[in-house]
Amino acid sequence: MVAAREDLGAVETLRPGSARPHALRLALRALAVTVAVASNVLAQVVSAMTNDYGPRPSGAGWAIVFVTVALDYVVCAVVAWRLVRSWVPGWLMVLAAVFWSAGAWYPLVRQWGWVWPWVAGVTDLWAVLVGILVLCYPTGRLRARFDRVVVLVVTIAFAIRLGGILLFSSPEPSECGCAPNAYAVLPSDAADYWLGLGWRFVGLALMLTVAARLIARWFTSSLPARRVAFVMPLAILLWCYGTVQDSLSFALGWNGGWLQFIPPVAIALIPPAFVGGVLYARGLRSRVADLVIVARDKVDRALWESSLARTLHDSSLRVFWWDEPLQRYQTSDGRPTPEAGPAARPGRSTLAIDSDQGPIALIEHDVALTQDDRLLDAVSSALLLSVDNDRLRARLERTIQELRESRLRIVEEGYLARRQLERDLHDGSQQQLVSLAISLRIATSKAEAHGDEELAGDLQRSSEQLADALRELRELARGIHPTVLSDGDLRSALEELGMRSHLPVEVRVDLDERLPEVVEETIYYCVSECLANAAKHSRARNCSVAVSRADATVTVVVKDDGQGGARIEPGGGLEGIRDRVEAVSGRADVRSVEGLGTIIELTIPVHA
16 A cells, blocks of 8 residues: 555656656756766866865875765665655755865865855865754654754854854965965954864764764664664764864874774765665565455454564564444453553554544554654555454444344334324224214205205315315325425424424424425434423423535434433334434434433435
8 A cells, every 4th residue: 555655656746737846856856966976076086186185185095985985975865865755864965975075175276265265164064964864864854852952053053163264264375375265354263273173072062962862772772773773873983983083183183094984984884874774664664565464354463463563573562452342442362451551661652543434453662663654654554454454344244234124123113103003093093083974974964954054064064174184194094104294394394393392492494495205204203203202201491403404415403401311222212213314324323411411413315
């Protein structure tokens, strides 16, 4: 799923609307890489041709070392752009490679007084960029406040150092062979010296702080964190040594001899360490995809947990599974979650796996794994494909069974109710009305025989009204349908129910057109049952009925201010309401709290 999402993103970048930004991004990256490589190679070639290296080590060996470091950063930048979701690490690497050549260009531009102060000022900018690169490992973002504070401090320190070179640096032309500084409005060799020394010690202090933090985190972390950052601590330590050596050389004029090769090696190790950690996490993501095979047919929770722990190299990993009937999380062996809850242990983090149907699981893992968003996405996708598929299959089977039982109850109850009602009407009220009609016809005949036309007319009219009532009763017996819905609409039918209720009922119907007959009939009988329950059982004083429609869904909300505590029980009236609503593909929700009344919400789709 993650790979598919990446492919989809690649396809989207090739659409007409995004083709130009994509091409511009590639062009900018290609230009930056070209400038970085050309700047370093050209600086070494010109230095060799002019034999002007300034204070830097000279010789073909050092030239190869400096160019190799730059190429190392450029190559790793290209790889980072390909692997890391954030664009920041790649640009930090390529910009560090660009400013890495500033030290080689400085002795070549000394004859231009308006150029060399800027080149001298940005000579150490590569170190600032590399430090930021280390802090944003491996996600490309500065997550902790400590990291952001360090970046702010080193940025301010670099700005002060750059300003000091521009304003104070004014070496003697006879000593440096350079033109006068065009920006030195306050020339001071002492200020320039102490600012340079302070810059080096501030940088060293910050580097040691970062190194101590990374090394302490590495030693105290678990196996996943150590595997992700396996080279970075060594590179940071070597770089710290290089900074100490450079500071001593600047302050005391100390020559480190062959030890001078250690700083470039340390600096060259940092980009591969960054890319190596990302590649390691990427390998974990590819192995996570194999977890889907573990549970192709049915989820074995214990097997899934052990396989995930083995794949992520986190032996303390635990998975808590959501139990829907109990509405809580459980361990893989069915025990309740600990009292403190998941992720209560130090150094742990929790990944929640949810679907559109609700929660699925919680994965408690080493906090180091949170540094790789894509790895966690892969874990989520694999678990969703396995667990959610099994869960949906079980839920579908359960829903189908409940639907069958619900429809069967509705059919049976409807059949029995109609049969009983038809029998009652036929054997009771209908027979009595037929006998009354015969008696009226006999009385009418007698009145006509005695010549009492007025009485005969009254009896005839009563006989006709009785015939109408009998005809309506027969229609009701045949159709079992509320007459008020046929003669009026849903609003008038619900208002009549409200008037017949023993409680004050407020009826609000916001409908612009008639609903299908089956929907209106369902709403009528459900509201009738709700009002009857409110009057009989809830001890309510007021009740309200609201009907509204949004697109293809009609919503009915019946509220009362009774004692609450109502719930759906087998054979109860609320179950009948739910069955009747589900028979038309709707849903009935009951929210009833002790002492706060009851709210019954019916949601019914309205098909054309």
